[in-house]
Amino acid sequence: MKKTILSAFILFTTLSCFTQISNINVSNTTIFGGEPYMAINPTNPSNIVIAWIAADLTTGLKATIKTKVSFDGGATWGSAFNQPHMSPTWGSADPSMAFRKNGTVYLSYIDYRKTPTQVEFI
Numbered sequence: 001m002k003k004t005i006l007s008a009f010i011l012f013t014t015l016s017c018f019t020q021i022s023n024i025n026v027s028n029t030t031i032f033g034g035e036p037y038m039a040i041n042p043t044n045p046s047n048i049v050i051a052w053i054a055a056d057l058t059t060g061l062k063a064t065i066k067t068k069v070s071f072d073g074g075a076t077w078g079s080a081f082n083q084p085h086m087s088p089t090w091g092s093a094d095p096s097m098a099f100r101k102n103g104t105v106y107l108s109y110i111d112y113r114k115t116p117t118q119v120e121f122i
Contacts, residue, residue: 026068026077030056033066039097039105046073049105051083051095058082063091065109086111 027033032055041047047070054066065083070076085092095109 024074024077026050027052027054027066027080029054029066031061032056035094037095037097039099041099041103041105042101043099043103044071047071047103048074049097049107051097051107051109053093053095054080054082063093065092065095065107067095067107083107083109087113089113 027036027050029052032053034053036050036052038048038050041049049067049069051065051067053063055061055063059066059082064085066080067083068077068080070078083092090111090113093110093112095107097105097107099105
């Protein structure tokens, strides 16, 4: 009995090493990628949207919200999309998202401008 339990334990431990899902660097942000947010479509759980703050060479080192979408449960991801700013000199922060029951996704984030002495929100 002990040999059967030990054999089963070794078998399941070995199999779990080969079947674990590995982490995927979805953002591929080179310098800074922070405050990630993920939303899953309630009408189609294979539809996942992620958003994060990116400061990399493609954004001129400016804080910009980037988004990506997956339609196969995260196995593959589309291209990153830079969300627009109110003005070309502004930065972005704090992304959040929510799906409606009908599958429409909404994204919100703070778009701000900096002055030498303070940050102003409009």
